[in-house]
Amino acid sequence: MANKVTNKEPYQQAYYPPAPTGFTKSMRTSVIWQFFRFIVINLKMLKLMSKSHH
Amino acid sequence: MSRIVILGAGISGHTAARYLDKWIGKKHEIIVVSPNAKWNWIPSNIWVGVGQMTEEDVTFDLAEVYKKTNVDFRQAKAISINPEGSADSEKPFITVEYTLESRAGEQENIEYDYMINATGPKLNFGATEGLGPDHGHTVSVCTAGHALEANEKLQATIDRMKAGEHCTVVIGTGHGMCTCQGAAFEYIYNVDHVLREAGVRDMARIVWISNEYELGDFGMGGVHIKRGGYVTNGKTFAESLMVERGIEWITRAHVKKVEAGLIHYETLDGEFHEQEFDFSMLIPPFAGVGLKAFDKAGEDITANIFAPNGFLKVDADYTPRPFAEWSAKDWPRNYQNPTYKNMFAVGIAFAPPHPISKPMQSPNGTAINPTPPRTGMPSATMAKAVAQSIRDMVNGAKEPTHSASMAEMGAACVASTGSHVFKGTAATMTVFPVVPDFEKYPDTGRDIELTTGEIGLAGHWMKYILHHTFIYQAKLKPGWSVLPD
Numbered sequence A: 001m002a003n004k005v006t007n008k009e010p011y012q013q014a015y016y017p018p019a020p021t022g023f024t025k026s027m028r029t030s031v032i033w034q035f036f037r038f039i040v041i042n043l044k045m046l047k048l049m050s051k052s053h054h
Numbered sequence B: 001m002s003r004i005v006i007l008g009a010g011i012s013g014h015t016a017a018r019y020l021d022k023w024i025g026k027k028h029e030i031i032v033v034s035p036n037a038k039w040n041w042i043p044s045n046i047w048v049g050v051g052q053m054t055e056e057d058v059t060f061d062l063a064e065v066y067k068k069t070n071v072d073f074r075q076a077k078a079i080s081i082n083p084e085g086s087a088d089s090e091k092p093f094i095t096v097e098y099t100l101e102s103r104a105g106e107q108e109n110i111e112y113d114y115m116i117n118a119t120g121p122k123l124n125f126g127a128t129e130g131l132g133p134d135h136g137h138t139v140s141v142c143t144a145g146h147a148l149e150a151n152e153k154l155q156a157t158i159d160r161m162k163a164g165e166h167c168t169v170v171i172g173t174g175h176g177m178c179t180c181q182g183a184a185f186e187y188i189y190n191v192d193h194v195l196r197e198a199g200v201r202d203m204a205r206i207v208w209i210s211n212e213y214e215l216g217d218f219g220m221g222g223v224h225i226k227r228g229g230y231v232t233n234g235k236t237f238a239e240s241l242m243v244e245r246g247i248e249w250i251t252r253a254h255v256k257k258v259e260a261g262l263i264h265y266e267t268l269d270g271e272f273h274e275q276e277f278d279f280s281m282l283i284p285p286f287a288g289v290g291l292k293a294f295d296k297a298g299e300d301i302t303a304n305i306f307a308p309n310g311f312l313k314v315d316a317d318y319t320p321r322p323f324a325e326w327s328a329k330d331w332p333r334n335y336q337n338p339t340y341k342n343m344f345a346v347g348i349a350f351a352p353p354h355p356i357s358k359p360m361q362s363p364n365g366t367a368i369n370p371t372p373p374r375t376g377m378p379s380a381t382m383a384k385a386v387a388q389s390i391r392d393m394v395n396g397a398k399e400p401t402h403s404a405s406m407a408e409m410g411a412a413c414v415a416s417t418g419s420h421v422f423k424g425t426a427a428t429m430t431v432f433p434v435v436p437d438f439e440k441y442p443d444t445g446r447d448i449e450l451t452t453g454e455i456g457l458a459g460h461w462m463k464y465i466l467h468h469t470f471i472y473q474a475k476l477k478p479g480w481s482v483l484p485d
């Protein structure tokens, strides 16, 4: 009988980067929070554009 | 009356044309020369490439739109420039060959007082053996037609997975000197998303391959953003996105050759590897479109006016120098050719002074580093600045009056990672300036308040809004000029 895998291979490519928590993921799709972020991102982009024209 | 000839009706050429028409179109003559009948909102080709949009959604007929204006549209491709005229002509002119069916192959010389080269990239699939949809084994999303074909092949691969086959999907860049990593980056997430929707994600191994030193470089040397009490490199977020979706990555890679189902690549450490695939979309390297230039006597002066990669030289500092001595000041401000002051180049067509990411070579001498991106927002910004300068020059100004250096402007990029209005997300990235300025911003070269990145539905809404806004604006619908470029 094949041995049951009891340990996970460490130090693979996916071992190091941060993985989002459930809370972070839910905030990414929370309509209320994202509506607020939408306004913030738009303001940032407008500021970026206004600084780009000379 | 002056005549302004614009070569290319892409993002930059069309922007220059619509502003010049608005400002001076009634008094002066504006001619746009471009080989395709249709305008294409290229960023949305990503959605065509996964079957979520049709070709009609991302294109429209140029002649129809220009009919509403004073712009004279010639469906033709520019072949050469005579910036000093010729033995028979005192005035500078360009030679074009019509692609319009009724005049196909017919050549014509068009004289000009001012000329803007906005011809974008030649998709140089030929630089990598076996690359590309026409003579190779990989697909592309760089044109709407390519994206349609990409989707057909993607759907066929999905069908194979539904029938129980395990498949490998490889997406990224097809050469060590490619730019436009962002497009491939967006495509890989959309492919991941449609595989999930089709219920076959567990049958697919998805692999990213690129010439970036680290993920998230995007040809801009990466970016640093503030998050969680740290200033962190964008690599962290790019890798996180991939890990979250179970995507593997290969970086520092130069694709040398593609065979049916097999990619041969070399890495920066000089080693050679192979990667199998069932479906692969690899961005080709870009070059200039191959315009020639002749002086008054008919001598070929192409090498004086164009850089070796075929892009037009402008007011940049092209003096070869080591990486450590490069500076934000090397980048062009007016996009005016130094020899022929009535000639400008904008968008991808101008020759950058040097890469933004650090140039690197493998021990075998293979260059493996992304070349500088000239994405949509900078392309439009520089086109508008040149249009403003030409407007003022035809009215008597001696020099260009407006500048738009990539070292003084920002860029925004929204990469969708799914499509549903409430479930999909997108990575929204802003950078300021595109070319880092370490004299002004000693730590990261960029304004940390204006260089940001975040993932969420908000970006996804923006992407949809941008799609509709830019097509509305490009169609010159009422109020187009008050919309931001």
Ligand SMILES: Cc1cc2nc3c(=O)[nH]c(=O)nc-3n(C[C@H](O)[C@H](O)[C@H](O)COP(=O)(O)OP(=O)(O)OC[C@H]3O[C@@H](n4cnc5c(N)ncnc54)[C@H](O)[C@@H]3O)c2cc1C
Binding pocket: B007, B008, B009, B010, B011, B012, B013, B033, B034, B035, B036, B042, B043, B044, B045, B046, B076, B077, B078, B079, B118, B119, B120, B121, B141, B142, B143, B180, B182, B183, B289, B346, B347, B348, B349, B374, B375, B376, B377, B379, B412, B413, B414
């Ligand atoms: C799939 C994809 C997704 C992208 N997504 C984004 C994004 O989300 N955000 C972003 O900012 N940028 C994005 N980009 C980059 C953006 O599309 C380019 O930066 C932009 O199109 C460059 O504009 P341009 O006017 O220089 O070239 P183009 O838009 O390519 O226009 C070039 C024009 O010149 C014409 N032409 C070619 N040869 C000749 C000739 N010989 N004579 C006359 N005319 C000629 C062409 O037909 C075309 O009309 C994406 C690119 C790709 C490929």
